[in-house]
Amino acid sequence: MTYERFEDLLVWQRAAELYEATEELLEHRSFAATRGFRDQLDRAGLSVSNNIAEGFERGTTNELLTFIYIARGSAGEVRSMLCLKERRAKKANWSADLRSEISNLKSIAISCSKQLRAWAEHFQNSGIKGPRHLSSQSRRQLEQRKRATAFNEELLRKLSPTHPLRVAKQTQASLKSQI
Numbered sequence: 001m002t003y004e005r006f007e008d009l010l011v012w013q014r015a016a017e018l019y020e021a022t023e024e025l026l027e028h029r030s031f032a033a034t035r036g037f038r039d040q041l042d043r044a045g046l047s048v049s050n051n052i053a054e055g056f057e058r059g060t061t062n063e064l065l066t067f068i069y070i071a072r073g074s075a076g077e078v079r080s081m082l083c084l085k086e087r088r089a090k091k092a093n094w095s096a097d098l099r100s101e102i103s104n105l106k107s108i109a110i111s112c113s114k115q116l117r118a119w120a121e122h123f124q125n126s127g128i129k130g131p132r133h134l135s136s137q138s139r140r141q142l143e144q145r146k147r148a149t150a151f152n153e154e155l156l157r158k159l160s161p162t163h164p165l166r167v168a169k170q171t172q173a174s175l176k177s178q179i
Contacts, residue, residue, distance in 0.1 A: 006056035011115040015049035015071065018108045022046075022078065025105055030098050033085065041081050047074035048112055061123050068123075072116040079109040 006012050022045030025031055026038055033041070048071045055067025082102050089099050159166045 003056075006053040009052065009056065011112065011119055012049055012052045012056075014108065014112050014115060015052055015075075018048055018075070018078065018105070018112055019045045021101075021105045021108055025101050028098060028101060030095055031085075032088075032092070037081065041078065044074045044077040044081065047071070048078070048109075052116075061126075065120055065123055068116050068120045072113050072120070075109045075112040075116065079106055079113070082106045082109070 003009055022041060026042060051067045051071035051074060055064040055071070058064055058067065082105055086099070086102055086106075088094075089102065156166050156169055161167075
C-alpha cells in the first residue's frame with residue numbers, strides 16, 4: 001500500500017494519540033513535576049509525530065530512516081520519563097487514576113516504538129536505496145528484478161542437487177549465513 005500523506009500512516013496516528021495522552025497527563029492536577037520536566041515530556045511526546053511527518057516528507061529512504069529512528073528515540077524518551085515518574089508515584093502515594101494514566105501512556109509509547117522499528121526494518125530490507133517515492137520506470141525495474149530473481153531461483157530448484165550452479169549457489173548461501 002502506498003500512502004500519499006503522513007496523516008494516513010497508522011504509526012503517525014498512534015504517535016498523535018501519544019501526544020494527546022501526554023497533554024492529558026500534563027493537564028492532570030495531581031501530576032507533580034518541575035517545569036523543566038513538563039516541558040521536556042511535552043516536547044518529546046510531540047517529537048514522535050513530528051519526526052514521522054518530517055521523514056515522510058523527505059525524498060529518500062535514508063532520510064526517512066533517520067527520522068524514524070529519531071521518532072523512536074523520542075518515544076523511548078517519553079517512556080523513560082514516565083518510568084521515573086512511576087517510581088516517584090509509588091513513593092508519593094499518587095492516586096490509582098494517575099498511576100493508570102501513566103501506565104497507559106507508557107503502553108502507547110511502547111506501541112509507537114514497536115511500529116517504528118517494524119517500519120524501519122521494512123525499509124532496510126526492501127532493497128530500495130534511492131528515492132522513497134519511486135517513479136513508474138523504477139517501479140517497473142524493481143519488479144523486473146524481483147521476477148528475474150524468482151525465475152532464477154525456480155531454475156536452480158529444477159537442477160540436480162549435484163549440478164555445479166546449484167552447488168555454487170548453496171555454497172554462497174552457506175558462506176553468507178556464517179557472516
